[in-house]
Amino acid sequence: MNLEFAKMHGLGNDFVVFDGVRQAVELTRERIRAIADRRFGIGCDQVLVLEPAERSGVDFAYRIYNADGGEVEQCGNGARCVALFAREAGLTDKDRLRLETLGGEIMPRILPDGRVTVDMGVPHLEGADIPLSEPGEWVRAPLEVAGERRRITAVSVGNPHCVLEVEDATAAPLSTLGPVLEHHPLFPNRANVEFVEVRSPDRIRVRVWERGAGVTLACGTGACASVVAARLWDRVGPRAEVELDGGNLTIEWAGPEEPILMTGPAVITFRGVLGQWPASRPATAGP
Numbered sequence: 001m002n003l004e005f006a007k008m009h010g011l012g013n014d015f016v017v018f019d020g021v022r023q024a025v026e027l028t029r030e031r032i033r034a035i036a037d038r039r040f041g042i043g044c045d046q047v048l049v050l051e052p053a054e055r056s057g058v059d060f061a062y063r064i065y066n067a068d069g070g071e072v073e074q075c076g077n078g079a080r081c082v083a084l085f086a087r088e089a090g091l092t093d094k095d096r097l098r099l100e101t102l103g104g105e106i107m108p109r110i111l112p113d114g115r116v117t118v119d120m121g122v123p124h125l126e127g128a129d130i131p132l133s134e135p136g137e138w139v140r141a142p143l144e145v146a147g148e149r150r151r152i153t154a155v156s157v158g159n160p161h162c163v164l165e166v167e168d169a170t171a172a173p174l175s176t177l178g179p180v181l182e183h184h185p186l187f188p189n190r191a192n193v194e195f196v197e198v199r200s201p202d203r204i205r206v207r208v209w210e211r212g213a214g215v216t217l218a219c220g221t222g223a224c225a226s227v228v229a230a231r232l233w234d235r236v237g238p239r240a241e242v243e244l245d246g247g248n249l250t251i252e253w254a255g256p257e258e259p260i261l262m263t264g265p266a267v268i269t270f271r272g273v274l275g276q277w278p279a280s281r282p283a284t285a286g287p
């Protein structure tokens with residue numbers, strides 16, 4: 001089979017990246033789970049594939065699969081990585097790319113210092129009929145969860161996010177409340193969950209439970225959704241530094257109907273060749 005891949009990460013949110021332009025990459029849910037397995041496979045939070053674009057004017061199709069094998073709409077840290085990957089692999093010599101995803105078009109730009117800024121598109125308040133300029137109660141919707149009343153903000157950045165403000169992100173109930181909110185009926189396609197501690201009008205600390213991947217060290221779309229929510233709460237200005245467990249991202253959002261700009265690093269950890277698909281995790285393998 002000899003399938004070439006790169007192992008990459010954006011702030012510790014890690015990826016197995018395939019060039020699906022020069023080689024045929026045939027993935028099934030089971031193969032993705034096996035690749036993502038940290039003991040029986042390569043190990044990653046998401047598998048990413050660059051493919052030829054279907055529409056003119058677009059450079060590549062960018063496909064995203066969570067570690068649980070499900071294909072999803074968007075991945076921000078991954079967008080920075082695939083932009084760098086495309087250039088390093090010689091698939092393009094451009095610094096500015098247009099990528100099509102299931103969640104819409106995004107535009108990464110590789111900066112002279114190696115960081116990448118991505119225009120992530122315009123966010124939407126998921127499930128709300130009211131325009132963003134009149135946020136009303138949907139901005140902090142009351143939600144009964146695990147016997148407690150919480151206030152959440154549902155934001156779509158192409159993919160679904162459930163954002164909550166907390167006093168102390170370090171103590172946030174990531175692994176307990178995260179999966180409950182991920183599967184809450186308010187989110188028919190499940191959700192990524194962000195616990196946001198506002199530290200100042202230009203700095204927030206965010207911890208993330210990702211749909212289909214669990215606790216990760218960073219989530220690019222989660223950082224974008226958190227700044228959108230914190231701005232709708234009137235807690236931050238148009239530019240904020242987002243502190244994630246794996247490092248910082250800079251997020252800019254001028255307000256409703258405006259696109260989000262995300263800036264941060266992208267790293268190639270190593271390259272490798274899959275000679276055969278990794279074995280699936282045996283049912284007896286334990287946690």
Ligand SMILES: N[C@@H](CCC[C@H](N)C(=O)O)C(=O)O
Nearest residue numbers: 075076077159211219220221
């Ligand atoms: N880590 C990503 C998001 C990956 C997809 C997400 N888990 C989902 O299911 O929507 C990021 O950096 O945005």
